[in-house]
Amino acid sequence: MAPLVAPLLRRGSVCRSCLFTLAKGVSPIQRRNVTNNWYKKQGLALVDWEKRAEEIKKGNIPNTWDILEERGYVKDITGSRETIREIMRLKRVKAYVGVDPTASSLHVGHLLPLMPLFWMYMHGYGAFTLLGGSTVKIGDPTDRLKDREPIAKADLAMNVTKMHFQLKKLWANVESQARRYGYEKEWAWQRAVVNNNTWWNKVTLLEVLRRAGRHMRIGPMLSRETVKRKMSEGDGMSFAEFTYPIMQGWDWWTLFNQQRVQMQIGGSDQYGNIVAGIDIVKTVRDSEPDEAKRIPRDGPIDDPVGFTVPLLLDSSGAKFGKSAGNAVWLDQFMTSTFDLYGYFVRRPDDDVEKLLKLFTFMPLEAIQKVMAQQMEDPSKRVAQHCLAFEVLTLVHGEEAAREARQQHQMMYNKVPLPVVAEAPGAEYEPPVGPTTLNNAPRIDMKLPRSLVMGKSIGRILYAAGLASSSSDGHRLAAQKAAYIGGMPGRRPGKGEPMDPSQLSWNPVTLWFPQETGKYLIDDKLLILRKGKHNVRIIHVVPDAEYEESGEQYPGMLFKGRIRELKALSKDIKEGRKTPEEMREYASRLAETYPSRKPPPESKLRAELKSLYRIEMDRQEGEDQEGEVKKQGEDEGSERP
Ligand SMILES: Nc1ncnc2c1ncn2[C@@H]1O[C@H](COP(=O)(O)OP(=O)(O)OP(=O)(O)O)[C@@H](O)[C@H]1O
Numbered sequence: 001m002a003p004l005v006a007p008l009l010r011r012g013s014v015c016r017s018c019l020f021t022l023a024k025g026v027s028p029i030q031r032r033n034v035t036n037n038w039y040k041k042q043g044l045a046l047v048d049w050e051k052r053a054e055e056i057k058k059g060n061i062p063n064t065w066d067i068l069e070e071r072g073y074v075k076d077i078t079g080s081r082e083t084i085r086e087i088m089r090l091k092r093v094k095a096y097v098g099v100d101p102t103a104s105s106l107h108v109g110h111l112l113p114l115m116p117l118f119w120m121y122m123h124g125y126g127a128f129t130l131l132g133g134s135t136v137k138i139g140d141p142t143d144r145l146k147d148r149e150p151i152a153k154a155d156l157a158m159n160v161t162k163m164h165f166q167l168k169k170l171w172a173n174v175e176s177q178a179r180r181y182g183y184e185k186e187w188a189w190q191r192a193v194v195n196n197n198t199w200w201n202k203v204t205l206l207e208v209l210r211r212a213g214r215h216m217r218i219g220p221m222l223s224r225e226t227v228k229r230k231m232s233e234g235d236g237m238s239f240a241e242f243t244y245p246i247m248q249g250w251d252w253w254t255l256f257n258q259q260r261v262q263m264q265i266g267g268s269d270q271y272g273n274i275v276a277g278i279d280i281v282k283t284v285r286d287s288e289p290d291e292a293k294r295i296p297r298d299g300p301i302d303d304p305v306g307f308t309v310p311l312l313l314d315s316s317g318a319k320f321g322k323s324a325g326n327a328v329w330l331d332q333f334m335t336s337t338f339d340l341y342g343y344f345v346r347r348p349d350d351d352v353e354k355l356l357k358l359f360t361f362m363p364l365e366a367i368q369k370v371m372a373q374q375m376e377d378p379s380k381r382v383a384q385h386c387l388a389f390e391v392l393t394l395v396h397g398e399e400a401a402r403e404a405r406q407q408h409q410m411m412y413n414k415v416p417l418p419v420v421a422e423a424p425g426a427e428y429e430p431p432v433g434p435t436t437l438n439n440a441p442r443i444d445m446k447l448p449r450s451l452v453m454g455k456s457i458g459r460i461l462y463a464a465g466l467a468s469s470s471s472d473g474h475r476l477a478a479q480k481a482a483y484i485g486g487m488p489g490r491r492p493g494k495g496e497p498m499d500p501s502q503l504s505w506n507p508v509t510l511w512f513p514q515e516t517g518k519y520l521i522d523d524k525l526l527i528l529r530k531g532k533h534n535v536r537i538i539h540v541v542p543d544a545e546y547e548e549s550g551e552q553y554p555g556m557l558f559k560g561r562i563r564e565l566k567a568l569s570k571d572i573k574e575g576r577k578t579p580e581e582m583r584e585y586a587s588r589l590a591e592t593y594p595s596r597k598p599p600p601e602s603k604l605r606a607e608l609k610s611l612y613r614i615e616m617d618r619q620e621g622e623d624q625e626g627e628v629k630k631q632g633e634d635e636g637s638e639r640p
Pocket residue numbers: 098099100101102108109110112113140265266267268269270309310311312313319320321322323324
């Protein structure tokens with residue numbers, strides 16, 4: 001046991017004998033219980049991992065690296081295969097995959113580097129997904145001949161918000177997939193979504209140049225294929241783009257330093273950036289001037305490592321993604337669940353086995369069985385349906401996958417599809433209760449400028465579908481139960497601008513309608529959230545544009561109840577309603593307004609007019625209620 005645990009203990013804060021004593025549940029030092037429990041768990045986790053490493057050595061359980069290779073995830077490795085294999089046997093390493101938010105959704109190509117990360121997580125390793133809120137402002141020049149267009153602030157805020165929630169949704173579905181396939185979650189499984197904006201907002205240029213830049217040689221950087229091609233065949237290279245690999249390397253160093261993230265995974269186009277990152281991490285680590293802060297190293301087992309996955313190509317051989325304009329999106333409002341399912345059902349017979357290994361968590365034996373079924377009658381496309389179902393389950397959850405399968409069956413298959421995709425013991429439970437990431441409504445919407453700039457926050461929350469009425473919206477704001485996104489401090493307009501690349505949330509307060517402008521990103525985007533997953537990215541558009549779109553929002557003036565009352569009154573006046581219809585409407589009114597009796601036909605118009613006035617007053621009142629509360633708060637705070 002000793003030789004394996006020793007290097008790990010040296011990196012921890014507890015001495016070896018204490019850790020093992022704690023693993024038995026005995027505390028060597030009298031500390032608070034919670035601390036002892038934590039140390040005990042750490043000790044047990046190390047002992048478990050060590051036992052596992054022994055079992056892998058004896059060949060009783062597979063090395064996770066071999067699983068990744070078998071399924072086809074490994075294209076290029078930095079350094080030797082044996083080292084990376086040994087690291088994964090001996091250490092619960094942490095790995096990360098980064099994505100720049102250059103679009104408002106992830107696409108199918110992004111799933112490829114994420115899949116090995118998900119597999120690692122399900123086998124007990126630490127898994128980090130990084131959103132490049134800062135790197136996106138520079139843009140990765142890899143394999144490009146032309147500069148990227150600078151990204152507008154409002155687009156950036158939208159992309160960051162949407163991708164963040166997409167990653168969280170994917171992670172929630174990975175958890176269910178792990179359960180579905182019989183992986184038992186332990187406390188030591190670790191996953192996180194991080195944004196590199198968090199550290200790029202704090203670090204100085206001087207720090208990066210001093211710690212990383214001074215050790216990097218220009219020669220090797222200039223000889224990189226991307227740099228040479230962009231300079232000779234493309235539109236030249238800006239200094240900012242040239243430093244992109246340093247930014248990515250600094251990200252890795254930050255994660256390595258703070259979280260010991262030792263591995264980076266990317267698509268095969270990222271190989272150069274990953275290799276550059278390894279140099280940066282090693283250089284910064286080894287040049288730490290302060291002995292006490294230096295991260296200990298016990299040889300190659302502690303060095304950063306990386307690998308790339310093969311690129312998913314389209315039928316013409318182009319990288320599948322947004323630059324080539326051939327992306328299939330993971331956002332169901334950009335590529336519907338029906339179309340995403342259809343994309344996988346259309347994959348050629350020759351590719352389907354490979355894709356089942358890459359995009360699903362099905363064990364290889366189960367894939368073999370499906371393939372045997374496929375061979376019997378390829379026209380039924382059993383393997384393709386299985387692939388589509390599994391990918392949909394990962395991306396949108398099991399309910400959406402079942403629905404998409406049913407829709408395809410109804411449209412194209414006369415006979416029911418053979419159920420081959422079910423995992424052993426997988427029982428379907430229809431989702432109930434609150435909004436989850438899988439049933440969250442459409443995240444982005446439009447609202448007219450006059451509403452956002454002229455009405456109370458309660459009314460805006462109602463219009464955005466986050467509250468059941470304006471009063472409910474006021475209540476949410478008063479109780480600080482709704483949040484505003486992209487706000488670095490609590491007092492925008494008092495020096496701190498909105499930050500589009502950072503998804504930070506602060507409680508909404510009751511502010512005056514005139515103040516809403518301060519909360520807009522780039523004067524056109526308002527991000528609101530209620531609860532954990534109920535987010536709205538509101539594009540504030542000119543009133544005329546909204547009118548033209550034909551859209552409606554709850555509480556819209558002259559739409560909904562008010563509009564109905566007005567239209568009906570007009571119809572009666574102009575004799576367009578039959579007595580029967582008028583009677584029916586009178587009794588409906590009595591249901592809607594329980595305090596009122598159904599009026600006789602002759603009085604119906606007068607009754608409609610009075611209800612109309614009541615509705616108008618109610619809306620006005622609700623708006624004022626929010627303002628009065630706000631005024632009260634402000635007056636109160638000024639009292640000595
Ligand atoms: N088709 C693909 N196959 C495999 N990996 C991919 C694919 N597309 C993107 N990736 C990987 O996903 C990660 C994030 O990619 P990135 O943000 O560059 O997306 P992209 O759509 O390729 O962008 P762009 O087209 O603007 O270059 C990288 O590791 C990248 O290699």
